[in-house]
Amino acid sequence: MARGKVQMKRIENLVHRQVTFCKRRAGLLKKAKELSILCDADVGVIIFSNNGKLYDLSTKGSMQGLVERYMKSAKKALVSDEKANQPSESEEEIATLKQEIQLLQKGLRYTFGGGSGNMTLEELDLLEKHLEVWIHSIRSTKMDIMFQEIQSLKNKEGILKAANDYLQGTIEEQCGVFNIPPTNPTGIPYQLTIPNEIFNF
Structure with missing residues (x-):
């Protein structure tokens, strides 16, 4: 059956x-x-x-050893799944940049196109905060560049002063007289040889 x-x-x-x-x-x-x-x-x-x-x-x-192995494996799998589900730092940064670009583009359209209905009050506040941050960053970069240029001019000023002192000392040495202008009956300027490295700015 x-x-x-x-x-x-x-x-x-x-x-x-x-x-x-x-x-x-x-x-x-x-x-x-x-x-x-x-x-x-x-x-x-x-x-x-x-x-x-x-x-x-x-x-x-x-059985205890087998259960411990299972718990470790399950924990690793859970952590791996959480990492896979969470966006990476680069993805989050890209998403943030996209949002900022979209907000800036919308702000530009609002500025040049006019019309208060194009942007909400919240978007305008957010755009204002971003603009303040960008302006601060631009001003900070501008000040750094100006400071570098001032330092470069000061360095050149020091080099020119050293060259001037060298010329003055050479003239006084050739004339053999201090604080008295040299006399040159031929009217031809003195031929002075100055090391080239003095004028390497």
């Missing part, structure tokens, strides 16, 4: 339920052992009966 198909629902008869539990539990544990042997897998099975009795099987090592 052919065996009928078992309906997947709770067995109401307590005796039949207990017999089915024992048979299927034994079959499940047997299949777990076979899987471990045939595939060299580390298999763990935990079963609680309807009255709370525990049945477990660990094919390699202890």
Whole structure:
């Protein structure tokens, strides 16, 4: 006689339920052992009966060690999923820049196109804050450039002063007289040789 198909629902008869539990539990544990042997897998099975009795099987090592391995693996998988779901810093930065560009473009259209209905009050406040930040950054960069140019001019001034002192000393040395203009009966200017490195700005 052919065996009928078992309906997947709770067995109401307590005796039949207990017999089915024992048979299927034994079959499940047997299949777990076979899987471990045939595939060299580390298999763990935990079963609680309807009255709370525990049945477990660990094919390699202890159940506690297997559970600890599971917890570590599950934690790593959870962290990996969270990282995958969270946008990277570069993506967040790109999104922020896109929003700023869109806001600036909208502000330019509003400025040159006119019309108060193009932008909301919140957008205007946000645009004002961005403009203040940009102006501060531009002014700061401008001051840095001006400071660098002033320092460069001061350096050139020092070089020119050193060259002037060198020329003055050379003239006084050739004339042999201090604080008296040299006389040159021929009217030809004195030929002075000055090292080139003095004028390397």
